[in-house]
């Protein structure tokens with residue numbers, strides 16, 4: 463059994479929190495997995511060229527990293543990277559603003575992100591000058607990154623250094639309309655340095671971001687309550703990926719918390735398990751929408767893609783919550799006591815109590831929620847199915863019996879819409 467962390471061990475600074483959230487969000491790009499972080503770094507380098515002070519550079523770095531937090535759909539992501547201006551772009555800006563407002567340390571970035579696809583010439587007059595600059599610099603950096611990513615994919619990354627100007631030339635027709643002229647001029651200067659482009663490569667990107675974050679003195683610690691709020695914000699982003707997973711993570715988290723109480727788990731462990739519940743499916747950000755929403759049985763190939771999501775969750779959660787069991791508990795939610803689960807195929811002795819609770823919470827919630835291939839099941843239908851799974855020796859039968867004893871309360875928790883707050 464893992465050691466249980468103290469609340470202090472879950473503290474992090476705001477820059478690191480933003481970086482980690484971005485790493486999770488970048489999963490939506492599937493194979494192009496660094497867009498958010500690249501945009502953050504480009505923003506920062508251009509801000510430096512523009513002579514912005516350290517506070518503003520730090521602000522725009524975080525803004526740039528978080529800019530696509532309203533995108534959890536892989537299809538939306540594809541639209542955004544393939545089209546210079548896309549009619550549906552505003553939706554993810556509004557969603558991003560909404561998510562960021564829900565997590566106080568990030569709410570300061572919400573308004574700039576709301577307008578990060580608005581033309582420079584169309585930015586609302588009532589916005590203050592700095593917000594206009596933040597929003598439009600993110601827009602410019604975003605389009606610059608898309609242009610360089612397409613160029614790199616077609617010509618190779620070494621070619622990019624020879625033809626730097628070609629990338630900027632693609633954006634030149636939009637200067638003064640989509641983008642502030644000053645940003646284009648700053649990019650012309652900053653992009654002459656090879657480092658501007660080399661830093662964007664995966665192997666250098668995080669080093670460059672961390673050097674920048676460390677240099678900026680913004681070590682704002684997050685208490686456990688804020689870490690929990692961060693988990694809730696991220697869970698809403700994950701659940702927004704598909705109408706069928708609306709509130710799934712939040713409800714799994716609440717169910718796990720309540721069931722853990724029936725099992726006699728300590729309050730602190732229950733709260734940490736709740737965070738694992740909130741983020742157990744964060745790896746699904748990388749699962750293409752068409753697989754998650756397929757109304758029929760998945761093909762073996764689609765299934766193998768789906769079965770990667772616990773490992774993807776683990777990777778993100780280890781980065782967000784190092785030295786805690788959150789990544790372990792979250793990433794083992796598809797393990798079964800008889801060894802038939804995935805991805806590890808653990809058996810009874812290897813699966814601890816919190817993981818067993820989380821697995822049961824996940825199954826209970828998924829069965830009581832509408833899915834693309836079936837309607838929501840009643841509580842007795844849910845329990846019928848779970849009873850078979852328990853009898854097959856796949857889930858813990860003692861926990862299952864506690865679920866049966868408290869079926870009405872748990873069903874109400876599971877089907878509740880909105881944030882209930884445990």
Ligand SMILES: [Fe+2]
Nearest residue numbers: 529530542604
């Ligand atoms: Fe973007």
Ligand SMILES: [Fe+2]
Nearest residue numbers: 742743771795
């Ligand atoms: Fe899952």
Ligand SMILES: [Fe+2]
Nearest residue numbers: 714742743824
């Ligand atoms: Fe799940």
